[in-house]
Amino acid sequence: MFLVITLGTWAHGNTEGKPGSHEYHVVYTQPETIDYYQKHGRYPDGAVLVKELLHAETMQMTTGPAVSHATKIKGWFVLVRDTQGRFKNSKLWGDGWGWSLFNAPDSKNTVSTDYQENCLACHLPARDLAEDDVHEEDKWIYTIGYPVLNKN
């Protein structure tokens, strides 16, 4: 069994004045990735970050007027930390990570073809959000959303 725990959640709010969320992005990793980051301030070789995309609906519940809950899984974005540049000839590996998207009906075969085209542009803003002393290759990650990684 492969144990994973939640690293953080991104809630995508409804637009046009509607309350609540229409999508959640829940990020999972291995417990040892969190231990390592808390101690060393960086992601270890072999760290796997899985971002699960979930549709969401919002309704009135006894807990509040606009309560959102996840419904169906859309797919998974996956990053695997590679500190050694192992797969130099693959277009899915580079800049310190393996990059792939899997859509929900097929969790075995990625739909990604080239991380530089499919992923990098959207992860550039993460580099500006990252602290200066973060490892260069870890700056691709939106670590601001994962307070569990902070030293206690």
Ligand code: HEC
């Ligand atoms: C449309 C822009 C966009 C594209 C394209 C994109 N990402 Fe992201 N990614 C983000 C943003 C923004 C976040 C954090 C906030 C969120 O999910 O809403 C994120 C978060 C992630 C996370 C969680 C770890 C982290 O960095 O915080 C993973 C894993 C991930 N992306 C993998 C990928 C991979 C692999 C690809 C290419 C196959 C990809 N992303 C393409 C914008 C994008």
